Amino acid sequence: MSASRHQSSDEVKINHSLNKKEEEFISRRKNTVVQCLEKFNIRCSQDKVPNIALLGSGGGQRAMVGLLGSLFELYKAGLLDCILYLAGVSGSTWCMASLYQEPDWSTKLDIVKDKFVKRLSGPEISWTDAFAKLKKYYHGKDFFSLTDVWAAMFVTSYVKELNEQALTNQWNEDSKDPFPIYTVIDKHCKQREEGDPWVEISPLEAGYSLTGAFVDVCNFGSQFHEGSKKNHQDEFDMLYLQAVCSSALADGQEIWKFVKDLLPKLKTLKSAEGPPMLLSEQPLSEDPNSPPIDECYQLLTDLVDMNLAVLEGTDTFALDQSIQTTMADITGKPPLLRGPNFNLAEKQNLTWYNMDVCSFFKDKIKLTKWPFGFLTDVCTCLTQWTWGRNYNFLHNMSDEVVPTALQQNKTRDYEDAGLLNNSPYFSVLREKRGTDLIISLDFSEGDPFMTVRETAEMCKKLNIPFPEVNIPSEDLEKPKDFYVFKGQNAPTVIHIPLFNVVNCGDKIDLWRKKHRTSNLPYSPEEVTELIAVAGKNISNNVEKLLEQIRAVAEAK
Template sequence: MHAKNVRIGYSLNEAEKQHVSRRRQTVLQCLKQHGISCSEDEVPNIAVLGSGGGLRAMVGLLGSLSQLEEEGLLDCIMYLSGVSGSTWCMSSLYKEPNWSSELKTLKNNIIQRLSGTKVSKKKMAQKLMKYMEKDNFSLTDVWTALIISNMVNEIDEDSLSVQRSNYTNNPYPIYTVIDKQCKHDGLDQDVWFEITPDESGYSLSGAFVDSSCLGSQFEKGKKIKDQPEMDMLYLQGKLFHVLRKWIWGRTYNYLNNMTGRKLIIRDYIDAGVLHNSPYFSVLRKERDIDLIISLDFSAGDPFQTVNQTAKTCKALQIPFPEVAVTYGGNTEPKDFYVFKDGSKAPTVIHIPLFNGVNCKGEMKKWEEKYSTFQTSYSHCKITDLLQKAGSNIKNNKDNLLKEIENIIKEKKTSNSA
């Protein structure tokens, strides 16, 4: 079923298919540089996930990606997906064409921005006035203009669709939020909403719209009124936002009064309040992910994201490996976990930000130093956190390559059977 302006279906959009096809050649060459030989159809689909966690997640993901680049592993990655604070890092990166090959310079620029002079109140007020010109103005605009701009220390007025020309040689980006109404109603199969430069919609139930239409008004699957596309500052605000309404999710939603859609009122909120990691964006069977690298920047239980995902996947009959790990008492987590079960489920590598290897008995100290709702970090705190996140990749380069090789061996065996 296809309605004008709205696509109902499960297939990947054509732009993503083309990107993955081109990216596969990059991954193939990267593997060869590490002495791993495989054919094009044996190239593993690898996704990196960044959890939520405010500035801690933003800086942690930057440190992890920077170390992946330094170890020569970044070009092995097919998808990069994030929630909440991790999406702030992603939006900073995808502003720059070919960011993955210029990451060292870009990382320094982001450090300087985050630790530099704050965005002036005058600029915040000017941005708020621009938002007030929209006929779907809401408290989300106030939150974005006055709070988020202060935390990320910039006012990014680029639109998401502009990134279409910027990610060509980079991992395919997926930003995620959740459907608040579905979460409360327990309709787990319809909760996860993904946003890419090309198309946005429900990851598992399959209802998508061109991302340039984010903000426009729809009726019965047809766009009836243009609105300016949401800028990246607004999306960053929405991606880290749990209490105020997102008006577009209601009268401006592309599913508004659309035949066959059970719910009409939709509010989209920070995906960090559910699982806090964007697993379900890459668990779409159409993406055929072989390996998930979960970078967990959460506060509290470092296994909550993967445990909750495993439980939900079991209920929804989505292939996912069994997670046999508990946390509590005086034990400190390791810096590298592998979950796999030999079925159709992807292999999951889980890496907690703070652990017994890089913190050595001082985990509580580091967790307190980087609490979730801090609005700024000093230059020193940023560089220290970058080093902590990076060490998890550096210390486990061989382990990462081993799991990649294991997947390729499985593919070779499957192809020869």
């Protein structure tokens, strides 16, 4: 629902209770679940409805297409209406973001799926449109990071759309669809193993699942101090959200190559502001004595090539000489970029080198106008590997419930949850959501049991009810298509690996190689076959799904 349709709060909520609007929606959704289960002779009252959550793991376009195929088979089997929550990370969120553009998509998934597949089989977003979007990001936010580049120039090429809706505008309180939850992680908490890394983002609120600290989603990214909003930032759009959720796919070498390809295009791009002229003909700064544009572009090109050379392990001597010569020509004196024992192959040295050159552009010769300021900022973000930077809504909170690690920094960096655990378990394991049955669709590239096994281990440390997970040794390389894990006073967990001995036979490795996360974007033929193979995991197990749904319903 849009922000105008519900009362927004500018205060941080420290409370494990659910958002009131979520409770109201789930109460209505349970009526749909009751009617769905009755068709299968599973009878229960509205207050005894089993709370069922469907999880989509990460896995790039493989996860996006795999989730679509799985949901479509649930729809055909008449079981989609029994799902209360649909939660995703990484590539699964690409699918979710597209589906929720269509109001009540779960009631017409046959039509929505065809449109989805047609779009994936069509042309990519044009370079001009993608770059125009990137410019909006650069000028429209307090913090620019590689997530903005990843969104406009990479995610668009995989999902084949520019989704500029906000999450609040994608949602209606009368929706007939499952309640969506997107999950990312807090980079600082992940790296330091302190605080709470799990961040969930729903159409109503966003915050830390384990801590119980939330803000209205329309304020997520705004500046807060001691629990109250001070400066508003516009709610970020779905394209950016998909990029935050999927930043594990980001490849440093590919982004440096993107910047290299971008430089000559910018020189030949017409200005959209003022009189028509090439960007290369516009002044680089307000200073009439600013250096010639060709020298500046050459210097930046050499810096990009320098980083690529280091990543590729090739010689950097000539590039270093060119950079130093150009800087000396511009300033009239030699720069101080390295000492006698300087080795560019060492990460810290390359970081210093990059920052010195970027500082030269921005501080010494004041090149901050578009697009040169943007290019140097991209290089700075690449050097510092800055992703998903936003204001910290818990900054300077004085609440003992909030871990100290979450209060200290003015900003937080959010990134793909696949970098910690590739499935959104902790958002649906919140006690107040009362989840009885979790259906985990695992589209991971590596170990097909990593997500469920690591979740079990984390839950044991955190005293969160979760069943014990034991995988037969013979299944590690040749997984089956349906696993059930049960425990006392814990939700039942159904785990479904994408590629298995049932839908792939003895060709599991061939399917995995063909649909690697890096093999993007998929061809129309690959999209079609992946939808089919993922769908088999549902269609082959409808009776088993009903058996477990019936069991949790009877247990309530």
